[in-house]
Amino acid sequence: xxxxxxxxxxxxxxxxxxxxxxxxxxxxxxxxxxxxxxxxxxxxxxxxxxxxxxxxxxxxxxxxxxxxxxxxxxxxxxxxxxxxxxxxxxxxxxxxxxxxxxxxxxxxxxxxxxxxx
Numbered sequence: 001x002x003x004x005x006x007x008x009x010x011x012x013x014x015x016x017x018x019x020x021x022x023x024x025x026x027x028x029x030x031x032x033x034x035x036x037x038x039x040x041x042x043x044x045x046x047x048x049x050x051x052x053x054x055x056x057x058x059x060x061x062x063x064x065x066x067x068x069x070x071x072x073x074x075x076x077x078x079x080x081x082x083x084x085x086x087x088x089x090x091x092x093x094x095x096x097x098x099x100x101x102x103x104x105x106x107x108x109x110x111x112x113x114x115x116x117x
Contacts (some may be wrong), residue, residue, distance in 0.1 A: 002027060009050065012060065021069040021079070027051035030079040035070050037085045044070060044089050044100075052096050068098050073105040 002010075011023035024043055028036050047070050050056055057064050070093055078086060086102045087092050095098035 002084045003036075003039045003043045006039070006046050009047065014062070017052050018065075019069055020056075022056075023050070024072040026072050026074040029076045030082050033079045033081040036079075036082060040072070040089070042095065044093075046073070048093060048096060048098060051098055052086040058074065070098055070100050072100075072102045074102060075106055077104050087103070 003024060009022055010025045013021040013023060015021060024040075024047065026040065028039070035089055051068055051070075056068070070084070070089075086100075090100040
């Protein structure tokens with residue numbers, strides 16, 4: 001999966017501590033911050049809509065009553081503009097009852113798929 005596929009959920013993780021995490025796999029570097037932010041905005045916005053419209057709970061009834069997180073795992077550390085964007089995304093998510101975090105987790109390609117390194 002990729003941030004270029006804005007209409008797809010990359011991964012859903014069911015955590016032991018009564019949380020469900022929707023994971024974004026961000027393989028891009030930050031050379032073109034504007035493009036990167038545009039793609040992240042579309043991807044994270046899609047995730048937020050999936051949660052707030054009730055589709056998550058409808059498609060995954062076990063998600064009801066759990067804390068929900070959007071977690072972006074990035075292959076590259078964000079630029080300054082990227083850091084500001086992640087802070088803004090976190091505020092937007094929290095206003096909608098969703099937790100948000102960015103983690104620098106280098107990825108590698110395995111059998112044609114992006115995987116955690």
